[in-house]
Each structure stands twice: as C-alpha cells, then as structure tokens.
Amino acid sequence: MSLLWxxxxxxxxVLSSLIPGLLIFTLREEQQRTRVALNLVGVxxxxxxxxxxxxxxAQGFTFRFQVPFLPGVPxxxxxxxxxxxxxxxxxxxxxxxTIYAIGYFRGSPLQSRFFGYFSLCVSATVGxxxxxxxxxxxxxxxxxxxxxxxxxxxxxxxxxxDAGRRYLAYTMGGGTLxxxxxxxxxxxxxxxxxxAGGYLAPLLGEVxxxxxxxxxxxxxxxxxxxxxxxxxxxLPRAMVAPAPVSALxxxxxxxxxxxxxxxxxxxxVYGVETVAALxxxxxxxxxxxxxxxxxxxxxLRQRDIKKRLAFSTVSQVSYITLGVALxxxxxxxxxxxxxxxxxxxxxxxxxCAGSFAETCGVHQVQEMDGLGRRMPLTMVAFTLAxxxxxxxxxxxGFISKWYLGWGALAVDEPWVLVVLVVSGILNAAYFxxxxxxxxxxxxxxxxxARTEAPAMLLWPTLFTAALVxxxxxxxxxxxxxxxxxxLIVDREFGL
Amino acid sequence: xxxxxxSLSAPLLAALWLLLTHRRQAPVVIVASLxxxxxxxxxxxxxxxxxxxxxxxxxxxxxLGIRLRLMPVSAMLLTFTALIxxxxxxxxxxxxxxxxxxxxxxxxxxxxxxALAALWLSHDIFNWYxxxxxxxxVAVVMVCLAGPKAYGAALxxxxxxxxASLCYLLGVALxxxxxxxxxxxxxxEAARADPSTRTALMLMTVGLMxxxxxxxxxxxLPAAHSSAPTAVSALLSALVVKGPLFILWLLWSRVAPxxxxxxxxPWLALAGVGALLVGGWSAxxxxxxxxxxxYSTVAQLGYALLALGLMLHWRELSLDAALWLFVLAHGLAxxxxxxxxxxxxxxxxxxxxxxxxxxxxxxxxxxFAFAVAGGSLIGLPPSGGFLAKWLLLLPLLQNPAHWxxxxxxxxxxxxxxxxxxxxxxxxxxxxxxTSPDFNPDRFAQWLSLLPALLVWGxxxxxxxxxxxxTGATL
Numbered sequence: 001m002s003l004l005w006x007x008x009x010x011x012x013x014v015l016s017s018l019i020p021g022l023l024i025f026t027l028r029e030e031q032q033r034t035r036v037a038l039n040l041v042g043v044x045x046x047x048x049x050x051x052x053x054x055x056x057x058a059q060g061f062t063f064r065f066q067v068p069f070l071p072g073v074p075x076x077x078x079x080x081x082x083x084x085x086x087x088x089x090x091x092x093x094x095x096x097x098t099i100y101a102i103g104y105f106r107g108s109p110l111q112s113r114f115f116g117y118f119s120l121c122v123s124a125t126v127g128x129x130x131x132x133x134x135x136x137x138x139x140x141x142x143x144x145x146x147x148x149x150x151x152x153x154x155x156x157x158x159x160x161x162d163a164g165r166r167y168l169a170y171t172m173g174g175g176t177l178x179x180x181x182x183x184x185x186x187x188x189x190x191x192x193x194x195x196a197g198g199y200l201a202p203l204l205g206e207v208x209x210x211x212x213x214x215x216x217x218x219x220x221x222x223x224x225x226x227x228x229x230x231x232x233x234x235l236p237r238a239m240v241a242p243a244p245v246s247a248l249x250x251x252x253x254x255x256x257x258x259x260x261x262x263x264x265x266x267x268x269v270y271g272v273e274t275v276a277a278l279x280x281x282x283x284x285x286x287x288x289x290x291x292x293x294x295x296x297x298x299x300l301r302q303r304d305i306k307k308r309l310a311f312s313t314v315s316q317v318s319y320i321t322l323g324v325a326l327x328x329x330x331x332x333x334x335x336x337x338x339x340x341x342x343x344x345x346x347x348x349x350x351x352c353a354g355s356f357a358e359t360c361g362v363h364q365v366q367e368m369d370g371l372g373r374r375m376p377l378t379m380v381a382f383t384l385a386x387x388x389x390x391x392x393x394x395x396x397g398f399i400s401k402w403y404l405g406w407g408a409l410a411v412d413e414p415w416v417l418v419v420l421v422v423s424g425i426l427n428a429a430y431f432x433x434x435x436x437x438x439x440x441x442x443x444x445x446x447x448x449a450r451t452e453a454p455a456m457l458l459w460p461t462l463f464t465a466a467l468v469x470x471x472x473x474x475x476x477x478x479x480x481x482x483x484x485x486x487l488i489v490d491r492e493f494g495l
Numbered sequence: 496x497x498x499x500x501x502s503l504s505a506p507l508l509a510a511l512w513l514l515l516t517h518r519r520q521a522p523v524v525i526v527a528s529l530x531x532x533x534x535x536x537x538x539x540x541x542x543x544x545x546x547x548x549x550x551x552x553x554x555x556x557x558x559l560g561i562r563l564r565l566m567p568v569s570a571m572l573l574t575f576t577a578l579i580x581x582x583x584x585x586x587x588x589x590x591x592x593x594x595x596x597x598x599x600x601x602x603x604x605x606x607x608x609x610a611l612a613a614l615w616l617s618h619d620i621f622n623w624y625x626x627x628x629x630x631x632x633v634a635v636v637m638v639c640l641a642g643p644k645a646y647g648a649a650l651x652x653x654x655x656x657x658x659a660s661l662c663y664l665l666g667v668a669l670x671x672x673x674x675x676x677x678x679x680x681x682x683x684e685a686a687r688a689d690p691s692t693r694t695a696l697m698l699m700t701v702g703l704m705x706x707x708x709x710x711x712x713x714x715x716l717p718a719a720h721s722s723a724p725t726a727v728s729a730l731l732s733a734l735v736v737k738g739p740l741f742i743l744w745l746l747w748s749r750v751a752p753x754x755x756x757x758x759x760x761p762w763l764a765l766a767g768v769g770a771l772l773v774g775g776w777s778a779x780x781x782x783x784x785x786x787x788x789x790y791s792t793v794a795q796l797g798y799a800l801l802a803l804g805l806m807l808h809w810r811e812l813s814l815d816a817a818l819w820l821f822v823l824a825h826g827l828a829x830x831x832x833x834x835x836x837x838x839x840x841x842x843x844x845x846x847x848x849x850x851x852x853x854x855x856x857x858x859x860x861x862x863f864a865f866a867v868a869g870g871s872l873i874g875l876p877p878s879g880g881f882l883a884k885w886l887l888l889l890p891l892l893q894n895p896a897h898w899x900x901x902x903x904x905x906x907x908x909x910x911x912x913x914x915x916x917x918x919x920x921x922x923x924x925x926x927x928x929t930s931p932d933f934n935p936d937r938f939a940q941w942l943s944l945l946p947a948l949l950v951w952g953x954x955x956x957x958x959x960x961x962x963x964x965t966g967a968t969l
Contacts, residue, residue, distance in 0.1 A: 068958035069877065070885060071965075110856070139876040146870065149919075150855075156925035165920050172873075172912040176905055179874075180892075183885065187892040209895060 007065045009053055010077035010130045013087065014123050016046040017094070021119025027112045035115055036102055042119065043095045046126075050091045053079045058487070064132065073191045075139065076132025080194075081488040082268070082336075085481070086129035086260050089340050090252045093347050094122045096460035097252075100351055101244035103456020104358065114154055118248075120147035125253045129260065133191050134182045134269060137261065141178060141225075144257055145171040151245045152238050163237040170234040171254075174224025178261075181217030184210060185269070194264060196492045198271020208278060211270075215280050218265050226258025226321060227314045229291040235314060236298075239306040243354025246306060250313045251347035259320040259339065267492050272327045281325050288322040289419045291315065296426035303364050305353045308430060309346070312389065315423060316342045322416065323404050329493045331407025336485035337475075338400035341388070344467050345396055348385035351461040352378050355453035368434055370443025375452050379438045381465035386431040388468045391424050395472040399482055496548045498541065499565045502534035502573050503612040506580070510605035521588035524601045528584055528608065532577035539570040543963070549618065562678055564618035567967030568819060572615045572741065575823060579733050579830055580608045582946060586834050587726035590939035592841035594724040598640050607633045607730060614738045620667050620699075620750075621677045623742050627663065627706060631656035634735050638723040648718035655705055655715045663702030669695035679749055688752040696751055700743065700759075707739035709800050710770030713793045717777070720789035725837025728785060732792045732833060733826035740799060744818065747807055760808025763800055768903035770797025775910030779917060783846045784836045787914060788829070794911060795825045795872060798904075802887050805900065809890070816964035817886035824871055824879030827950040831868035834943035835861040842935050851918060853926025857933070860940035862922045868947040869915030874908055877954035882961060884908070 020042035027035055053063060056079070063079035079087070101118065105111050124147050128140035145168070153164035185191070185200075188207045192199050200211060224231045235255070239246060249255065266275055275281055295315025302308040319342070323335025355378045356362040362371060372379040388395035401420055408416035452458060475482040509527035513520065542548070542565055549564040556562075587593045587600055610633060614626040635656060638649040671677060673692065674685045686692055701712070708716035716736070720728050747756050747763075774794030781787035799821045806814035838861050843850045854862040871878035884904065891901040953960060 069954065070882070071958055071961055075877075113855070113859075135876070142875045146875070149916075150923065153920065153923040156853075156923055161920055161924060164923065165916070168912070168916045168920070172916070173909060175875075176908050176912070179876075179908075180888075180901065180905055183888040184892045187889050210892075 006056070006061065006063050009049060009056075009063045009065075010079050011065045013046060013049045013053070013079075013130065014077065014127045016049060017042050017119045017126065018123040021116050021123060024112055024119060025116040029109065029112060032111070035112060039098050039102070039115060039119070043091075043098055046091045047095060050084070050088055054084055054088065057081055057084055066132075070135065073133065073135045073186070075136045076193060077127065077130040077136070078132030078193070079130060081484070081491055082263065083129045083131075085336060085339060085484055085488060086256065087126055089256075089343050090122060090125045090129065093248070093252050093343060093464070096347065096464055097244050097248050100247070100354070100457055100460040103454055104242065104244050104354060106456070110154070113150065117147050117150045118244075121151060121248065121253050123147075125257060128257050132193050134185065134194075135191050137264065138178055138182050141257060141261065142175050144253065145175055148249065148254055152241045152249075154242055154245065155240065157240070160240045163234075163240045166237050167234045170224050170231065174221045174231070176221070177217045177224075178221030181214045181221060184214040184217065188214075194268035196268060197494060198267065198269055198274055200270050200274050204274060204277055211274070212278055212280065215265070215270065215275075215278070219262065219284060222258045222261040222265065223287075224258065225254050226262060226317055227255050227291075228287055228318060228321065229294050229314070232291070232295070232314045236307050236310040239304070239310050243350055243357065246310075247347045247350035247354070250310070250350060251343040255313060255317045256339065256343060259317050262321055263324050263335070263339075266324050266327075267332075272493070276327060281327055284321065284325040285413070285416075288318045288325055289416065291318040292322065292419055292423045293426070296423050296430070300426060300430045303366070305356065305363060305365055305368070305434075306350070308365065309349050309353060312427070312430070313346055315427075316346065316389065319400065319404060322419075323407060326404075326407050326411050326413060326416065328407050328411040329489050330410045331404055332489045332492070333482070333485045334400045334403030334407050336488055337403060337482045340481035341396035341400045341468075341471060344464050344471065345385045345388045348381055348461060348464040348468060349389070351457065351464065352382040352385070355457045355461065358457065359451055359453045365434055365437070368437040369441035371437070372439040373443070374450055376450070377458060378453050378461060381461045382438065383435050384465045385468055386435055388472070390427045390431055393472075394475075396468045397472075399472055399475045403482075496538070496541075496550045496563070496565055498534045499538040499570065499573060499616060500550075500563075502531045502538060502577060503609060503616060505531040505534065506605040506612070507609035510602045510609060513602040513605065519597055519599070519601050521584065521596070521601055524605055525581060525584050525588060527605060528577055528581035531608065531612070532574065532581055535570065535573040535577045538565060539574050541565075542567045542570040561622055562618050563616045565616060567963075568741075569615040571819070571823075571967070572737070573612055575826060576608060576611050576615070576734055579730070579826060579946075580604060582830060582942070583726050583729050583834070586729075586939060586942050589942070590838065591936045592838060592939065593726060595640055595726050600637065600640055600724070600726065603633055603637050603640075604726075604730060607637070607735070611734055611738055615741065618679045619677050620670065620679065620682065620746075624660065624664055624667055627739065627742070628660050630735060630738055631660065631706065634731055637727045637730070638719050640727060641722055641724045645722040648715075648722045652715045652719040659702040659705035661702070662698045662705070666695040666697075666699030666702065669698070679745060683749050686750055686752050688755050692752070693755060696746070696755060696759075699746060703739040703743045703746070704766075707736045707743065707796065708793060709740075709796055710766055710773060710793060713770070713774070716793055717781075717786055717789040720792065721783060721785040725833060725841075728789070728837065729830045729833040732789065732829040736792065736796065737822050737826065740796070740822065744803060744815075747803065748815070753810070756807035757810075760804045760806070762804065764804030764808065764900065767797040767799070767801030767804055768900070768907070770794060770800060771903065771907030772910065775907060775914060778914040779910065782848060784840050784848055784851065784918075785833070785846065787848065787918065788832050788836050791832070791872060791911070791914060792825075792829060794907065795821070795829075797907065798883065798887065799825075801900070801903065805890070811890045813886060813965055814890060816961060817883050819964055820879060820883035820886060820961070824883050824950050824953065827946040828868040828871040828880065831864050831943055831945070831947035831950070832872075834939070834946075835864040835868070838936065838939050838943055839865075848918060848921060851922045852924040854922035856926040857929055858935050858940060860937070861935070861943055862919075864940065864944035864947045866915070866919050867944070867951065869919065871947070871950045873912045873915055877951070877957065879950040879953040882953060882957050886961065
C-alpha cells in the first residue's frame, strides 16, 4: 500500500459524511432527489473506504492522519483494529438507517435540517471512533452532543424540547467532566497517542490521586452517554425523537460513543494493569452489574414500546462496560463483540417499533395484539432481534453473553454469572410477552388486513435482522465481529 | 512602528473628516477601518520579526516626553480592533435593520477605534487616563444613539465611568507624587511595596474594574450594552471593556511590585469566579435577548480576571496567553452573538427571548451564528474559547492544591452551557406561521456568522497562536 494516500484515509472516512451533511443544509426542502443522492453517495463512499481500511488493518497496517492543534497535542485520526470495529458498525447502520429515514420522513417538513444533522452525527461518531488521542476523542465527543441535539428535538413539540433540554443538561455535564478528566491527565502525563496496554503505567505510585480522580471524571463523563445508572435519566426521555433517531442513538451514535470511550480509557489510556493496580475496577464492575439488573427491571415496568426498548438499552449497553471492567481477555472479547451485536439487535427493534407506530399506530405493548398477522415480516424481524436480546442460541446476543460469562469465570468473578442469568430472565420476561401478543393474541380491533410497512422501512429492518442471525451463526468465521473482537484483544493484551 | 501609527491615524482622520464635513458616509469609515486593519497586520508582522518597538513622540525621551510602545500584544489588539470595527461597520452599513445607518454612529465609531488604538500603544499611565476618558465618553454617546429609552442606562454609564476615571486619576496622581514618573517602564523599575503605592494601585484597580465592568463592579454594563443599538452593543462588548482590562493587566504584571501582585491575585481570581457564577446566573434568568448576551459578557470577563489573578498569585506566565486568548475568542464570539441577536430581535419584532421560538426555521443562519458563537463561549473544542480554557486549566490541575479553582472553571462552563442552550432550545420550538412579507436580511445574517466562524477557525492555527502568545506575553 502506498504511503502517500494512507494518512488521508481516516480523514476521508470522516469527510465522506461531513461534506454531504454540510451540502444538505444548503438544499431547499423540495430538492428531495439531490438530498437522497448526496446521502447515498456519502454512505456508499464511506462503506468502500471502510472496507479498504479493514483490509489494510487486518494485514497490520495502521492509518494515521495528524494535524497540529494544541502545543504537544496534535489532532489524530487513526485506524486501528478497535476503532474499525466501531467504524464498520456505524457505517453499516448509517446505510440502513439512512434508507429507513428517507422512507420514514417522506413528505414531512424540515428534511434538509434533519438529514444535515444526521450526517453530522455520523461524522462525529466515526471521528470519535478514529480518534487517536484523548483530546481528539473529546473534540468529537462534544461535537456528537451538538449534532444529536437537533435530532432529539426535531419534532419541536413541548415534550421533544423538554427531552432535548434534559439531554443537553446530562451530556453537557458529562462533556465538562470528560474535559476535566482529559485536562487532568494531560497535566500529569501529557497526551500521547492511544497505546495498546495504556501509557500511564510508568506514573503509578507518583500521582495516584490524580490518576484516580481523572479516571472517576472520565468514567462519569462517558457514563452519561453510556447511560450508566444513575446517569441514564436522559435516555428514556429522548424517546420522543423520531424512530430513526432513536435507532441511531441507541445502536450507534450516543450510547455506544460512551461505551467505546470507556473501552478506550481502560485499555488504551490506563491499561489493564494500571486500572487493576489502582483498584478502580470493582466500583465500575458493581456499577455495570447494577445498571444491567436495574435497566431490565425498569424495562419490565414500561407499557410504551419505545420506553421499554430504551430501558433495555440502559441494561444491554452496560454489558460492554461489564466486560471491560472484568479486565480479562475473554470477557473483553465478549464486550467488543457485544458492541456490534447489541447495535444490530437494538437498531432492528427500533426500526420495528417505528414501523409499528407509523403503519398501524401501535405505541403501547398491549396494542401489539395480532400484529403478527398484520405485519408478519416486520414481526419476524422483531422476534429475531428480541430473541437475540434474551440470548437464545445461535443468535448474536447469545455469543456475547457466552463470552462474558466465560470471561467472568476466567477471572474468578462467579457472581457476574448471576447477574447475567437474572438479566436474561428479565429480558425474557419483558420481550416474550411482546412476541406472544404479536403472534398469538387476537387483535382487539377486529381482524385487519395485512398492512406491511413500506419497502423503505421494511428492507433495512429485514437486513439488520438477517445480520443478527448471521453474526451469530457464523460467529466462528474469520470475518465475523467476534473474530475481529478476538483480533483486537490479541493486540490489546499482547497475546 | 509607522504602520502602527497609520493604523491609529486612519480612523482618527476619518472621524475628523466626517465631523468637519458633517457627512455620515459609511464607506469612508469602512475604508478607514480596512486601511487600519492592513496597517495593523503589517505592524504585527514587524513585531513578530523585529520584536518590541517604541517611539518617543516629538523626539522627547521619557521621563519628559510621551512614549508609544508597540508590544506584540498591542499589535495583536490593534489588528483585532480594526478587524472588529470593519466587520461591525459593514453590518451597520448594509443591514436593513441597522438603527445606526444615518446617525452619528460613523464618526463616533472611528473615534472609538482611534481611542482604543491609542490605548493599546500608550505606555504611560497618564496617557492611558486620557484614552480611557475619551473611550468612555464616546461609548456613552454611542449608547445614546438608541434614542430616549437608552438615556437612563447611558446616564448611569456616564456617572460610573466618570467616577471610575476619578479613581484612576487619583491613583495616577499618587504614583506621580511618589515616584515623579508616568512612564510604565520607569515606574516598574522604581515601584516599591509601600503604603502609598498600595493605595494608588487599589484606587486604579477599582477604577479600571468599574470601567471594564468586572464583577462586582459590573452593574452598569447589562443595561448599557443591551439598550444600545446592535452595532454599538457589539463594539462595546467586544472591544471597549477590553481597554481597561489591558491597562489592568500591564499595571499589575509590569508596574506592581511582585509581593503586592501576589497578595492581590487571589482576590482578583475570586472576583473572576464570582463573575462567572453570578454573571452566568443572571444571563440564565434574563428575559430579553440582548440582556442575556450582555450578562454573558459579565460572566466571560470572569475567565480573564481569573487568569489574571492566578497569574499574579503564582507568577505562572502561561496564564497570560490564556487571558489574551479569552479576550480574542470572547470578542469575536460576542460580535457574532450581538449581531445575530440584534438582527433576530428586529426581524422577529420583539426583544423578548420567547420571540425566538422557531428561529431555527425562520432565521436559520442568524440562529446558527448565535449557537456557534455560544459554543465558543462555552468552550467547546476546537473553538477559540476551548483553547483559552485549556491553557487556563492546565496550571490549575497540575497541583492538587489548586483544584478548587478548576472547580470554579467547571461551574462557569456548565452555567454558560445552560444559558446558551436555553436560547438554542427555544429556537427549536415549532415556528409560528410568518406573515407573507416576512423577509429576513440574508446578508446581515451571514455577516453575523462570519466572526463566529473565525473564532472556530482559530483551531486551524491554534498551535502557532498559543506558542506565539505564550512567548509574546512574557
């Protein structure tokens, strides 16, 4: 691979959504075709670039783009194995969600604004994934907040604005804490690149107070977006956003950004040994375990489909944090695989919820009676994703839970198994009734004709549902997220 | 040095020309400010190349004569002043909603520019008094351009400004009585930490803090800045309050004996944190658009004061760079915010914040400018506000004993995020239908966006800028 263009590849991946986004802002409402074309060109280009980079990274290349920013702290975009796990997920789901959103918003106003911010949101997510040091990460982390706010309040209703204010209050607070953590670390250790195994080990014993405080600040700041209890309050409220936004927020952009940040901080800033030496894992582990059970319990209490899914996200995203905090290589594989698996399952569920609401006006769980006969394909997708969430083999969710459980035993934390089992039971308790109602309960409104969702809503749903099955069934293959997670862990742990 | 003098005299001559001919020609002002800008840029290059320069007026050397001195910071501020003046002049000339197009704004803004340029170049505590007095009077008259409803605020501004001048002058007299010199460098060599110097510094500080509206002596600012015409508000917030701040900085970092600075530092820094919190809180509660922006100026000046105080207390010279970055970033962001706010206020027909409902749909560019400028005020990366905050934070975090100050910065950030996003959230409310003749001024909106883009564009040269500023302020 020639050396001339490789540094620009990460930049091009960010720009491939940023530039279409900025162009879309300038379009008039009625320029629907141009808008769609710009979106699709950006999506396809990004996917192609990601594929090139995947091939390169698999062969051991690193892609690094750098511009000066602060004295001693350049802005770095860098493609490594870990960043690509997240970049591929977001690019793929951006494709699906763009198509879904085009169908979803057909004929509704303010589309240029929506798709503009939508592209910015993806750019920020991808930039955050490719960030090569903490300051670059912080920059995109804050930009992500700015780009998602207009999406959350898109409807402009009182409820949407209320949710938006709450979202900002939480995320700006989190961003400020993250800034403090980053600056504190910079003041004791400068800001080198993310390094497999971390770069803080040499400072152990000298500035432990600063390191511990910085860790707490960073985890609190990232935990807001990752919806760790008690910092999760914004997430269920943000459900008033349009369905494609919820899908993106929950599967890729926001909550994943938080979880990904935690992965980066633990593995590439502090390093497993430093975290263990500072005894920082236990609080994080308990917090993640508590969040998993609490989120599931709250999901059980919700009557609104999207609210239930939201609390399910609170619970499921913490699997990632849990796997990271276990600090063992096996659990790490589970966590990294779950990053992708949870994204695929949750995006499918939100697509379905959006289709139910748009096509049949179904918002509440008890309104789901008989949906299977009216929208069979969508219901199939919903069922697959829900079963995956519960952890039924051979679907995606089972794979990650299996590795998490195995990883917990490997590092001698058997109580984590209890958490996983309890959460699995709770998952079944809130998903199975929905599936049952959909397929087996008789519709209260009488028999109703088959009204499958429009193609633009249906195909992305089926596509991601198929992926839920495929990444589970073919988990052992070289190109699966699990195999890639294994590759990352090999590099991170130096195996 | 000659280029710097040209940068000073271009607006001065333009003002005289307009006053003598009784014309109100905007293009003359724009051209003068652009000439001034080009000259200032050249002087900046010279200073970077050849270092500080000074000029004894009329060939009289100090202590007898008056010395002008071109430091790197003053060259930068000259450029900054000319840039902002030409931008705001362009707005005042081209915007359909400009309340100042056919008024005395034009000669006055040139006088303001000249007074500021003279202030940046002076190196003599009495000369500063003269420029401060001129600056204050011109500013008061410009507030009056808004008509009778601004007279109350202007009168208050005038009285406090006079009182402040008096305080400052007393301090000058005291120093002159003790040391017999007015030149800053000579004074710096002679200054001792005796009671009369202490009293003089205290008097001058109170005067300057009043003039710069530094908390808790800020009470005149919100009314004056918010009731002035839009273009004037922008100039007042971005430039005028920075004049006394510049003097305060030189006075404490160059003239005051070190032990006095060390003792006064924490108090200045505390006032800075107070400004951040109280000013921010008031901005959060403000019911009017421009009043909110004006209170945000009070809050943002707190960062500068905090940087100044801590620099004095710890002799941490990197904080000087933070101070001037705050001044640059705040100036640009505030011009953008005031122009956008003024434009929206006159187009949407109400001064109240509620009238911004739906502004993202009705006036997207102006609202975007407001939000982007707000992002820099909050200090979101990679804007200029972030760069300044980063420089301020690092020395605070290095030593656990300093962490409480960092907490102050953090609270300031949160509260500024709250007041900026309060407005942004309102603007995302669904728009009410607009009347068919609703026709916002596109050019003015884009013009208001320009300084906001500039402040974010500082990221492109951030590393050189920071390194240069750190070297230049030593």
